[in-house]
Amino acid sequence: MFSFILKRLLTAIPTLLILIIVSFILMHSAPGGPFTSERALPPQVEANINAKYGLDKPLHEQIFVYVKSIVLHFDFGPSFRYKDRSVNDLISDGFPVTLTYGSISALVAVLFGVTMGVIAALNHNTWKDYTALGFTFTAQVLPNFVMAPLLVLLFTLQLGWLPGGGWEGGKAQYIIMPVIALSTSYMATIARITRSSMLEVLNSNFIRTAKAKGLPYQRIVFKHALKPALLPVLSYMGPAMVGLITGSVIIDMYFSTGGIGVLFVNGALNRDYSTIMGITILVGTLTVLLNLVVDVLYAWIDPKIRY
């Protein structure tokens, strides 16, 4: 097990390095430096500023310094837009917010998705199954950026039950709509995967044996069928996590929750390269780590995998 984790870690490192280097080169090749403004600076001043931020050094040295400061100090450097703030300050303001509603959304998606899938599979070809199928099908065309306006239309503008945006330190009524908007499509996919794999497992020989032994129904479902049925869900969790993190950009923009998504989009609109890069690398690290956790969990649970 240990060597498996080590091996996966070793492939994660080059992934992150490639991400950092590629985005650094991209940023470097962008037209106009970070300190180009409408008013041209005197050449000497510009040279001084460039020297202060290390921009006069050759590209490979700059990359080395950047990577070193990230690896050793987890320091993404100063923001190009907000001169008095570092990228770390900006991220540490927004990240907890994103993490809060992101993890709640992941939890909601898994809990409701799995429950719905299991209920649908246990009631195969009844109205419960068809309702779940209808929901999973509809949710395919309801990505977060469609759900968000529809929810606001219903709960804020028509019914007036929930505030249309804001965070206020994470009060419940501010979290509800972001979580629904973010989790719906993943909930649907998880439900669909659970349903089909549960149906497959319920038709397999070992379940028949368990039934023949006269085990109680609940025991069969929860002890014997659920665990193997959840393996495909687990392998979907990697992409789902990436989707949730990406979707948080929409949530932050639409509900003004103040997470890192809004930083990212504003950075993109204002060409604040260091902030965009910092967030891309942070998200990349998170993605790689989550994939690692999923892989390890998978190897741990699935008896067929020998490492």
Add this chain to the structure above:
Amino acid sequence: MIVDQKKMENLADNLMAAEEVQGRSLWADAARRFSHNKAAIGGLVTLTLVVLFTLIGPSFAQWSNEEIDWAVLGQVKTMGAPSIESGHYFGTDELGRDLYSRVIQGTSISLMVGVIGSFVAVVVGTLYGAIAGYVGGRVDNFMMRLVDIFMSIPYMFVLILLLVIFGRSLNMLFIGIGLISWFDMSRIVRGQTLSIKNKEFIEAAVAAGVSNFTIIMRHIVPNLVGIVIVYASLLVPGFILAESFISFLGLGVQEPNTSWGALISEGARTMQYGTLWQIGFPLFFFTITLFSMFFIGDGLRDALDPKDR
């Protein structure tokens, strides 16, 4: 030895007759299965109608997509509602531009993103996967590890990074979507190639001294067509969703061009003023097109993918 002339002729006739019995090819089988799938046919009809709408629709438009109707500006809520008399069949947007023309334009751009994305996925993904699978060994290991690395990068963020750095243009959007589109396809194609590679006809080709390149192009790729079509059709909605996502944030298609994501975003911003048609029409086209694409993709998979039968 005297040959019974009559008997020989009969035999020849019989042979001719036997040849006239048409065998059903795999493709005819698949087409039959597809045409029996009501949801898939419904999806195909709907999608065709949407495409026709983008082609024929402009000739009925009374306003272009950039033109501002000054008579409407400032009182969009009352004057800009959908009506036949004013020529704004779908109403106007917040700036008094004709929503009918804008929806047509947005629809065609969104559809184009899907087509281009799947085209790149098919060409690059098929070749990449077929080469990796056929050559095998260290090359395969390296090529697939590279795809693994690419796939574990949050592509939406990298795509936005690309758009920011090289300018937010339609071409850049197409290039960006093309760059990320082929990873899944190459994995699927590689898996399929691995199983084709060990078949006898490949062995025969190798024995006959056919070069590797010709084997891939003449013997492997044609046998991948079915699975490639299925997965290309399943990938299209994903590209459209990705583009809409970026345009919703205002980072994709730029004015005066538009796309579903941008239109939905505009509509969402103004719905509190009661101009619900501004979100309704783009959302309607978005929804029915995605629905029909999912139906078509499922239908194609049922018709062509041998695994599910």
